[in-house]
Amino acid sequence: MKRAKHKRNASTAIVFDIPCGLDFEKTARAGIEAMEDFFRSIKMPVSLHELGLDLDDQQIHELAFKCSYEDTRTIGVFKQLNMKDMEKIYTMAR
DSSP: OHHHHHHHHHHHGGGGTOOOOSOHHHHHHHHHHHHHHHHHHTTOOOSTGGGTOOOOHHHHHHHHHHHTTTTTOOBOSSSOBOHHHHHHHHHHTO
């Protein structure tokens, strides 16, 4: 599963002319970095902090709770995300 996730992310790196080697994780991370650099070049924030939001753990929990319709639904098509997944994403986006 983890390798498949990195493989999908690594394929995104092609858009930024990053060669895809056998190390999918390094390629995926390079692609994410290139995407963030692009977003910054067009003055787009890449974190909640850059949006002016400094959220604590309780606020992140509340966002995930609301996003998951009070922990009753998942979101996503390619990968289903539950409330715990959403909390992790919000935490990483600080």
